Amino acid sequence: MQNKVCTMTNLNKIKILPAHEAIKIAAGEVVERPSNIIKELVENSIDAGSTKITITVHQAGTSLIIITDNGCGMSADDAKLSVAQHATSKITTVHDLESITTFGFRGEALASINSVSKLSITTKTESDQTGTYIAWSFGNLIEESLRTHQTGTTIQIADLFENIPARKKFLKKNETEFRAIVTLFQALCLDYQSIHFQLYDEHKLHFNCPAVTKLIDRCAQLFDFNLYNKMIPLTELTNSLCSVSGIVSVPSYYRYDRNQIFIFVNNRWIKNIDITKAIMKGYAGQLPPQKFPAAAIFITLPSDQVDVNIHPKKKK
Ligand SMILES: Nc1ncnc2c1ncn2[C@@H]1O[C@H](COP(=O)(O)OP(=O)(O)OP(=O)(O)O)[C@@H](O)[C@H]1O
Ligand SMILES: [Mg+2]
Missing domain, CATH: 3.30.230.10 (Ribosomal Protein S5; domain 2)
Incomplete structure (x- = not known):
């Protein structure tokens, strides 16, 4: 009988991956393509109680995604913490999942997106006088300052997967990625009729869907x-x-x-x-x-x- 040959060259050399490498791998579960990122960000905006959400994409989201909402916003401390792994304001224990009313609960989305892009958050709560701007580059904090913003949040994602060329190669043609974004946009609009959604492709307003009360009116917009x-x-x-x-x-x-x-x-x-x-x-x-x-x-x-x-x- 033939002995099994172990092809692992570093046998008996198990190592714990550094957190910044592990998160890039884990990010693949949440962040596959621009439409997944938009879904996570818009769901955060919905969880934040927004009534108007504007999505802007450049090159089908591969070079730039901007999501602006008029939700509750974040304090400067929360904005900084929001990109940490397992940082969530939505559940405290796993039992909360049985009665969850928010989209998010893992506290993973922003951490994952942050590890594979240049991410910035501009945000202001109702009670804050001025807004906060925080920017990271592939997980590293690069700027923190005060910035004017209405109550709500703007999240900008640039240069998606620039630090993982192998992943970037798996992105489909821009037309295909944009089609996935449009399908997601349609789903969000059908699901949340009381929210005013907009989708800009570069500087062109592709969809403008003010709140409606009837599903048939949403269909007419979409x-x-x-x-x-x-x-x-x-x-x-x-x-x-x-x-x-x-x-x-x-x-x-x-x-x-x-x-x-x-x-x-x-x-x-x-x-x-x-x-x-x-x-x-x-x-x-x-x-x-x-x-x-x-x-x-x-x-x-x-x-x-x-x-x-x-x-x-x-x-x-
Ligand atoms: N647009 C937003 N407005 C207000 N708070 C936000 C917004 N986006 C994110 N946050 C805050 O940042 C936290 C982290 O967001 P993230 O999407 O990473 O995790 P989550 O929504 O809690 O869980 P999940 O990983 O399942 O989406 C949220 O729990 C929320 O408190
Ligand atoms: Mg979320």
Whole structure:
């Protein structure tokens, strides 16, 4: 019988990675591409109670992402702490996860993003007279000063993955990355109708979506008129387990992929093949083969029935 050959050259030389290297590796779980970063930052803005959130991207977010919100802002001390690993204001113990109402809870997103980009935070709370500006370069603090800002926060991310060329190589073409940003933007707008969202591509306003009260009006802001005319609201269904509401396209409308099927569980955008199949089944064969509808489906469950902590991206 052949002996197993160990290919590790440094056998018996286990080392603990320095924190600044370990976090760059861990960052891959949260920060894969610009749209993941935008999702984390906008979710922070929503958690901060914002009613207006503006997203600006240059080169599909690979060279620059700016998110401005009018939420509660951070004190200078909190802003400095926010990029530390496991720094969160949202939970204190793991039991809090059973009744969590915020998107964030890991205290990981800003720390991860900070380790792979040039990050700056400008922020002001209602009670502070002046705002705070703090800038880091790939995890190293480079500036801290006072700066004028309205109540709320602006976070700027530049030069994503410049310090990890191998990761940068895995970014797709700018058009593909921008498409992922647009899909995320649509999901956020559908999910949070009471928030005014804007998306700028370089200096061009790509979407302007003031708050609305009806889902159909959000569809009108987001999709071409052709689709808006073909969406029908669902009658809300509630039983002892869950409630389901939403909007779906008519059978005569179809798309070539599943990208316009949006599913939300307790206001978290998720991807779920079983629910997607159930939606398709509802069309009872009226869609042509390999064609897909557009839909936004909202499922509400008791919070202790949902484990938000299955995956770092919180998408399952
Ligand atoms: N836009 C913002 N407005 C106000 N506070 C913010 C904002 N962004 C971040 N923070 C503060 O910084 C902390 C760290 O943010 P971060 O996204 O890293 O962690 P989190 O949201 O707590 O958890 P998760 O890693 O799951 O997102 C937050 O808990 C919050 O207190
Ligand atoms: Mg967060």
